[in-house]
Amino acid sequence: MDENNRIEDIRSVLKTVDDPELPSVSVYDLGMVYEIRVVAEDVHIKMVPTFLGCPALDFIQMNVKQAVEKIDWVGSCFVQFTMERQWSTDAITDKGKLELRKHGIAPPPEKYRPGDEWTVNCPYCESDYTSMENVFGPTACRSILYCSACRNPFEAMKPVVEQ
Amino acid sequence: MNSIVESPEQAKQDDNYLNALKELLLQLADDDFITSFRGSEWLGLAPHIEEDVAYSSITQNTMGHAAMFYDLLEELGEGDANSIAHDRNAEQRRNGTYLEKRNGEGVYFEEPYYDWALTVVRSFFYETFKKIKMEAISGSSYKPLANVAKKVLMEQPYHLAHWKLWVSQLQASSEEAKQRMKERVLQAWDEFEDVLELGLHGSDMVKYQLITCDEEQLKAIWLERVSETLLDVPSNSLGKKYGNGRNGEHTDDLKKALSTLAEVYNRDKTAVW
Numbered sequence: 066m067d068e069n070n071r072i073e074d075i076r077s078v079l080k081t082v083d084d085p086e087l088p089s090v091s092v093y094d095l096g097m098v099y100e101i102r103v104v105a106e107d108v109h110i111k112m113v114p115t116f117l118g119c120p121a122l123d124f125i126q127m128n129v130k131q132a133v134e135k136i137d138w139v140g141s142c143f144v145q146f147t148m149e150r151q152w153s154t155d156a157i158t159d160k161g162k163l164e165l166r167k168h169g170i171a172p173p174p175e176k177y178r179p180g181d182e183w184t185v186n187c188p189y190c191e192s193d194y195t196s197m198e199n200v201f202g203p204t205a206c207r208s209i210l211y212c213s214a215c216r217n218p219f220e221a222m223k224p225v226v227e228q
Numbered sequence: 229m230n231s232i233v234e235s236p237e238q239a240k241q242d243d244n245y246l247n248a249l250k251e252l253l254l255q256l257a258d259d260d261f262i263t264s265f266r267g268s269e270w271l272g273l274a275p276h277i278e279e280d281v282a283y284s285s286i287t288q289n290t291m292g293h294a295a296m297f298y299d300l301l302e303e304l305g306e307g308d309a310n311s312i313a314h315d316r317n318a319e320q321r322r323n324g325t326y327l328e329k330r331n332g333e334g335v336y337f338e339e340p341y342y343d344w345a346l347t348v349v350r351s352f353f354y355e356t357f358k359k360i361k362m363e364a365i366s367g368s369s370y371k372p373l374a375n376v377a378k379k380v381l382m383e384q385p386y387h388l389a390h391w392k393l394w395v396s397q398l399q400a401s402s403e404e405a406k407q408r409m410k411e412r413v414l415q416a417w418d419e420f421e422d423v424l425e426l427g428l429h430g431s432d433m434v435k436y437q438l439i440t441c442d443e444e445q446l447k448a449i450w451l452e453r454v455s456e457t458l459l460d461v462p463s464n465s466l467g468k469k470y471g472n473g474r475n476g477e478h479t480d481d482l483k484k485a486l487s488t489l490a491e492v493y494n495r496d497k498t499a500v501w
Contacts, residue, residue: 116383117376118292148296148375150497151382179385201282205289211283228381 071103074112075133082132086204090164091123094168096156099147106140108133110217113152116225120148123145138193153226170207171221179228187212195219231437234302234371241454246430249370250304251322252439255427255474256361258323260483261313264291264488266327267349269336275344286387293384298375314437316494325470326416327354336488338404345408347397348398349416349431353454354390356421359388360449364441368477373438392457414462421466424450427474435445447489 066074079093092098092112092116110129114122126144133142135140156171157165162172166188174183186193192214199209200223233239239246267287275281292478298309306312327350334341362384398405423448426433434442441449447466455461471477 076257116289116292117296117379118289118383120288137238148248148372148379151379152377153382192326199281201285203281203290205285222451223386226383227378 068103070191072101073102074136074138075101075108076204078132079110079137081130082125082128085124085128086119087165087170089168090161092129094158094161094164095227096152097125098157099150106116106138108139108142110142110144111149111150112144113150113156115152118205121204122160125193151227154222154224155226157222166176168182169219171186171219173212173222177226181199183224185210187217188219188221189217190215232371233369236305236372239304239370239465242311244255245404245434245436246304248429248436249373250317251302251427252304252365252430253297253301253304253373254322256365257294257301257312257319258421259327259354259358260290260294260297262321262323262327262485263351264288264294265485266331266350269331269340269494270347273340273342282390283392286388286390289383290387293380300372300376310493311497314490315497318482319476321473321476321478321486322427323475323482324420324425325468325473325474325479325482326350326419328473328479328485329419341350343408343412345405345412346390347396348375348394349409349412352388352395353416353420354423355388356453357446357450359384360441360446360453361439364446367437367440395457401422408461411494413458415462415493417462417464418467419469421447421468422470422472422474423476424466425468425472427472430474445491 067166074166076093080091082092082094083153084090084095087095089219095115096114097112098110099113102109110133112125112175113130126146129144130142133139154177155174165172171185171188178184184193185195187195190212191210194214195212197208198218202209202220206222206225208223209218210221233245239249264287267283267290271284272280274283293307294313298312301312302309329346329350330345332342359381362377362381366374366381368374368377395409398409425443426439430443433439470479
């Protein structure tokens with residue numbers, strides 16, 4: 066198998082490793098995978114953390130390692146978090162945004178710049194008749210909102226972008 | 229020494245550079261660490277349920293920032309991050325003294341009578357300062373530190389905005405709220421100054437461009453930014469009533485906090501979590 070195929074192999078596995086706090090949203094679709102390197106049969110993966118205070122990082126590291134090592138040609142997988150690049154919510158893929166919505170979490174706004182107004186549509190009914198209940202939510206990356214149209218509470222991913 | 233230092237190995241080649249860098253990292257780590265500890269003592273006690281969610285989220289993330297700075301120290305050979313956080317006495321700590329001040333007269337396990345005005349003023353003053361220091365460090369000559377600062381700057385606006393809102397709201401609230409805020413601001417004015425300072429190695433930090441602002445600039449920018457939100461800015465100059473935490477001077481409040489927060493750690497230092 067050539068190198069490109071091997072990397073593709075790993076990518077498809079990474080698309081199945083979910084964020085433990087966001088079931089159904091993979092670490093790949095969250096934009097956390099920064100670099101994949103294959104050295105002989107070993108795999109070196111560099112990832113970027115979403116929020117620095119996220120307690121799920123250790124689990125993610127472990128889950129990625131275990132999943133990749135299940136590929137038959139892989140010897141060992143080494144997972145490292147790096148700060149060489151800063152994660153931003155712009156890194157979330159379209160698939161990731163779709164999965165977030167299914168999970169009742171509105172995806173972050175597109176092309177958000179610091180200071181922009183942040184409008185959030187309800188992930189259930191699409192209405193923009195929503196209000197912010199708490200900028201802070203059950204995890205560092207989420208806020209709590211309420212939809213006055215369909216009368217559902219929901220969550221939204223905070224925009225995190227370079228200042 | 230090159231203008232940009234890419235790795236811990238490279239930083240270790242110059243003792244003066246390394247010492248200044250370690251001191252700076254200790255300030256950053258210890259500030260966030262004690263701030264998160266004081267925040268964690270409010271868990272379940274905040275004025276209302278939404279605030280409890282918000283404040284604990286901020287506190288958890290701030291502890292994450294402290295952990296990043298302790299990790300950078302670990303990479304520089306200072307030992308394991310967990311023991312740097314837990315296993316140093318008060319004299320070895322570099323946090324500003326105002327940040328270690330206990331939350332109020334009460335005691336957590338007995339009668340946690342804490343003061344919300346103190347917490348609002350302190351958090352607002354600290355987060356305003358932290359943003360300025362992070363901005364000055366995002367251009368640091370030590371690349372791994374500059375990278376962390378850039379990341380912190382993307383998360384921290386939510387923290388600062390939260391406390392700024394509390395200050396504005398309470399300043400426009402009841403007479404009691406206004407009065408209590410005013411008293412805590414006046415008190416902070418006599419105690420906050422060492423937070424804004426860089427300590428004995430400050431001139432080296434500036435010389436090696438570990439930070440791109442000196443103490444005087446940090447103070448001036450901070451004063452300008454808090455003045456945008458405060459209705460009454462005290463006219464007297466800032467003081468450091470409890471000494472200079474950047475040089476290891478600390479109060480009994482810190483000693484008590486350390487013995488509490490390291491209690492479990494000290495019971496079995498080799499335990500694996």
